[in-house]
Amino acid sequence: MVKMFPEGSRSSFLDLVCSGLSLQAAAGAVGASGMTGTNWWRQSGGMDFRAPRSGGGLADPFVDGGQDGDRALTLDERGMIQFGLRTGHSFGQMAKEIGRNKTVIWREVKRNTSADGVYYASVAHTRAHQNRRRPKGFKLGANDALCYLIGVWMDDGWSPKLISKMLAYYFADDQTMQVSHETIYHALYVQTRGNLRANLNQNLSLKRKQRVNPATRRASSSPYKEAFTISDRPAEVEDRAVPGHWEGDLIIGTDGYSAIGTLVERTTRYTILLHLPDGHSADEVATAMIREMKLLPSHLLQTVTWDRGTELAEYRRIQTALDLSLYFCNPHSPWQRGTNENTNRLLRFWFEKGSDLSGHTAQDLRRVASILNNRPRPTLGLETPKHHLTQLLTAA
Structure with a gap:
């Protein structure tokens, strides 16, 4: 028969443990057995003790020192x-x-x-x-049971990522027996970190003697490692005084395949839409950009700023064909193409999020671009992008 406890017993037990009492003492205080208290703690807490077997309390109980203006929650x-x-x-x-x-x-x-x-x-x-504690304790430094299990599975050829997933599966209610694959790699390649066997890294499939930094591996395979970054862009682009500097991106359909390319001129907000009926591979995007932008006069082809999506991997071909410079934003920094982001938001009126974009023809895109370019903009003193661009072309 399962014993029922008054509502709030578990919460009171956890409060007592976190204040410094041992599991046994805290369980006794709320009328529960030591086994029940241990199960409650594994399901709810899972932090280390100074000496669990001897009844010691938490290794590092909190001290409530939060004060007004402190960023940390009290x-x-x-x-x-x-x-x-x-x-x-x-x-x-x-x-x-x-x-x-x-x-x-x-x-x-x-x-x-x-x-x-x-x-x-x-x-x-x-x-x-x-x-928040510094320096942080290393999870594999004192947990012999966890280190032993990792060693057994690695002897069977398991990867650190698989081991991490299976630990989370088998010990879902015990955080002390869970560890990330990066922590395992760190223990394998940095000696004195943890109690794993010194030669255990030889069980890895690639048998490397040193770990390759994932960030370095990603950077070495990037098609943009030799491209200009936004920090290389001329200062004149920022103040919008000189026309001919564009920002570009893709609007992706719900299927992940259909897409529409968007190009916006920073000074006039004039918009060009790229028809991509066969997908948005690097070849298709480059072909569409060259086709549409070749219609512009040369003085309006200065620079294009894009994000780091693989759809622009053929940027060298675009630069050569249009005789302009392409610059790429920092990773995960869409605000560095603010003009384009705002324009894409306007375009969602016609191309809703979660919709299939493959049904829009080239004629549809020209119609939408015309509507948008004839729309008054507060940033242009209520002039339209088309009128503003016409003025620049006339002056030239």
């Missing part, structure tokens, strides 16, 4: 989050009561909800305190 604030979740408050309501942005509340709940699916303020506060 224990009181986490207690308010716990209460708000129990009573059905939204993240926005809790944020208003605590005086924090609701994104902070959402991240806190996502990061520190325990394995049993419940948020406990004391556990979250202790975990956050230990995660």
